[in-house]
Amino acid sequence: MPELPEVEALAGFLTGRMTGHTVGRVMPVAVSVLKTYDPPLDALVGRTVTAVGRRGKFLVFTTDDGDGPHLAVHLARGGWLRWKDDLPTLPPRPGKGPLALRLLLAEPEGAGFDLTEAGTQKRLAVYCVRDPQDVPGIARLGPDPLDPAFTREAFAALLTGERRRIKGVLRDQGVIAGVGNAYSDEVLHAAKMSPYALAANLSDEDVSRLYQALRTTLEDAVERSRGLAAGELKGEKKTGLRVHGRAGEPCPVCGDTIREVSFSDSSLQYCPTCQTGGKPLADRRMSRLLK
The missing domain is CATH 3.20.190.10 (MutM-like, N-terminal)
Structure with missing residues (x-):
């Protein structure tokens, strides 16, 4: 997408x-x-x-x-x-x-x-x-994360009281406009944060790290894509992704194997060492297959 x-x-x-x-x-x-x-x-x-x-x-x-x-x-x-x-x-x-x-x-x-x-x-x-x-x-769009008015304080206010997992919050277009499944994986990897972390439980340090990762990841992706013809953008996106869509490959930061959690209509990818303290997240689809 x-x-x-x-x-x-x-x-x-x-x-x-x-x-x-x-x-x-x-x-x-x-x-x-x-x-x-x-x-x-x-x-x-x-x-x-x-x-x-x-x-x-x-x-x-x-x-x-x-x-x-x-x-x-x-x-x-x-x-x-x-x-x-x-x-x-x-x-x-x-x-x-x-x-x-x-x-x-x-x-x-x-x-x-x-x-x-x-x-x-x-x-x-x-x-x-x-x-x-x-x-x-x-x-119904939320604020644009590349807008100069989207400050760290504005981002923190969006997370206040959010009882959802941070992966879902980042993807919610009514909260933040423009981030989807792929770049939410990339942002969380850059922030060294579990996709299952509850937004409301993030510390001030967590929020600052996540905000910086959000801005930097998107700005870098925009810069890589700037000036490319329409037909080249899909290839550029895939090349630039570090964890999303790369299950089974080594993490470019630590070398651990990138893992995947599958849902009914999507999946997420993450690095256990970088994001979850080395603990793999439960994949219910795989659990059902093993029964």
Whole structure:
């Protein structure tokens, strides 16, 4: 799933290709992709793209300096944006392929992007709205961790009274915008903290260490992705991850074997030596298999 660093890089990539250009056509292909109907997608046609930005994990395209409709895109788990300079100008045929929506600029001819989605669970979401706050997922977003106003004190206030495990708190978009499963694993590894630690029980030192790891991990990932083409971002993300998706490999810090805990629809990875005092966390799925 694209998270804050990849969406930030996508916004920068698209800014240089779309800002100042007019929308020529917007063609939905998958029925499930469009989540709004007023204003219609056709309201974007003829509008000038004046900004491409990020709200949490959402890409937001602004037209006519905000006087026109906004296009908001959430790529979800299996979605991606593919930019091309030579897309077919004829409407694509609906089918069983991954293509969900195509947007073409009025000029240069053929320039634009496809939104695609892999897998059987179709969660890619597109909204055409008058204001980005009309998108429910944007309206409920917590503070952005890269915002200068997101201080250590602001972060500590978010954790006050939180009785949940810190892994879940970091992933909650209503608490902190933009961090998902992968970067929460990376942040916790950098902070040398167990994903099962209760947020409300963290000491002042723990909070400071976690805050620094959050900012540094995200800032480093954004910097690595800066200037990359859309098609290179997935590879960069995977290369840059130190523990997430690397179960069975040696920890790059201590050399211990990276472990995994699996859930019904996701998993987390961690280093026992760095994060849990050498103790493996219980994996209920594996426990059931061993019975």
